[in-house]
Amino acid sequence: MITDRQVEVSIAILLRAGVLLAAAVVLLGGILYVAHSGHKPANYHVFHGQPKDLRTLGGVIHDAISGSATGIIELGLLVLILTPIARVVFSVVAFARERDVMYVVMTLVVLCVLLYSLLWG
Amino acid sequence: MTIALFTAIVFLGALLAGFLGALTGLGGGVVVVPLLSLLLGVDIRYAVGASLVSVIATSSGAAAAYVREGFSNIRIGMFLEIATTFGALVGAYLATRLPTATIGMVFGVVLLISAYFSSREPPQSDAGHPPDRLAHWLKLEGRYPTPQGEQSYQARGVPLGFGMMFGAGALSGLLGIGSGAMKVLAMDQAMGLPFKVSTTTSNFMIGVTAAASAGIYLSRGFLDPGLAMPVMLGVLAGSMLGARVLVKARTRSIRIVFALVIVALAIEMIFNSIKGRL
Numbered sequence: 204m205i206t207d208r209q210v211e212v213s214i215a216i217l218l219r220a221g222v223l224l225a226a227a228v229v230l231l232g233g234i235l236y237v238a239h240s241g242h243k244p245a246n247y248h249v250f251h252g253q254p255k256d257l258r259t260l261g262g263v264i265h266d267a268i269s270g271s272a273t274g275i276i277e278l279g280l281l282v283l284i285l286t287p288i289a290r291v292v293f294s295v296v297a298f299a300r301e302r303d304v305m306y307v308v309m310t311l312v313v314l315c316v317l318l319y320s321l322l323w324g
Numbered sequence: 325m326t327i328a329l330f331t332a333i334v335f336l337g338a339l340l341a342g343f344l345g346a347l348t349g350l351g352g353g354v355v356v357v358p359l360l361s362l363l364l365g366v367d368i369r370y371a372v373g374a375s376l377v378s379v380i381a382t383s384s385g386a387a388a389a390y391v392r393e394g395f396s397n398i399r400i401g402m403f404l405e406i407a408t409t410f411g412a413l414v415g416a417y418l419a420t421r422l423p424t425a426t427i428g429m430v431f432g433v434v435l436l437i438s439a440y441f442s443s444r445e446p447p448q449s450d451a452g453h454p455p456d457r458l459a460h461w462l463k464l465e466g467r468y469p470t471p472q473g474e475q476s477y478q479a480r481g482v483p484l485g486f487g488m489m490f491g492a493g494a495l496s497g498l499l500g501i502g503s504g505a506m507k508v509l510a511m512d513q514a515m516g517l518p519f520k521v522s523t524t525t526s527n528f529m530i531g532v533t534a535a536a537s538a539g540i541y542l543s544r545g546f547l548d549p550g551l552a553m554p555v556m557l558g559v560l561a562g563s564m565l566g567a568r569v570l571v572k573a574r575t576r577s578i579r580i581v582f583a584l585v586i587v588a589l590a591i592e593m594i595f596n597s598i599k600g601r602l
Contacts (some may be wrong), residue, residue, distance in 0.1 A: 208391075211398065215388035218531075221384040226560060233553040241328030245550070247360075249399065250367035250424075252545025259543065270406050276549035280377055283556070284538045286384040286530035299520060306463070310514070316409040319540070320539030 225283035232275030342562025353501035372500030373546030378559035383531030411493025416537035435590035466486035497537035
């Protein structure tokens, strides 16, 4: 018999793995970024946003696969953003196994907000 | 300044912010944003974007430690996340529309309030209150370990707590911070939950709340890879270090020092906003 607590602990361990994976990807991209562009001047005084391909899921994945340093960093950030979303998905499953309809619905509402922000925000 | 030097400075600053944030329980975001915008002249929209990312990293990274202790209440957390995630959407949309001086001003005020609460001893919540029907229907109750054995608790003041959580979410989305302090306030003061349950459940909620703004930040170009990289790695490493030290250190004096630093940053933030320098 698996208890709530054990489910929670395994989710938390998965979350930490997700964060470490994200950090590793960001670090890899970061090393490439500093190696290639480290000598250029840093300019963050004026806000001009990011190029279009770094603003969408598809664009980030495309850039990362083509080996762009900023694309790889941004992919790591996406992995990171996905960790709490994964936690909510696991919670839906956990509540469903307990046949707690009210909490399945609540968790789905939270999940919809998260997906809305990521996909159509 | 070259990108290499800038990255190194930001990483060290973020490391310190994450360390102090973990020691005081306020999180790294409240230090990272002023550090970037005041000291390094980074546009506040880039600063809040990078900070928000680091908030997700610390929350998810610390989850394992918190869950093992057995204090966090997943139902209470999930119910209140409905409020925080909707709030976060509103906050993030505001961040894309409000002038930077307004964001800086709100940030300064929130910093001052945080400083006040971080310097205070955690107040005792009154555990014994009459049964609350709404809380019971929503299953906002549980048991937690104490030195005297397992104790049961139940929430009260659900509408007020829910409303405060919406506000906490909006601030998180607007300022790129975890707003853990306000979440704890909503749970232990407004809803009468035990302090330990409030702090651990708050940590669990912070990552989900921040993820709700992250998508909007991404599509509006707030997430700059070159800046978010050292901030995320620095805050994450710093907070892991801080969590280790926390077990041994007496935090009372650190809290006071940290509160003073925050007051100074807050005043600087408000002053610069008025002068139109943010």
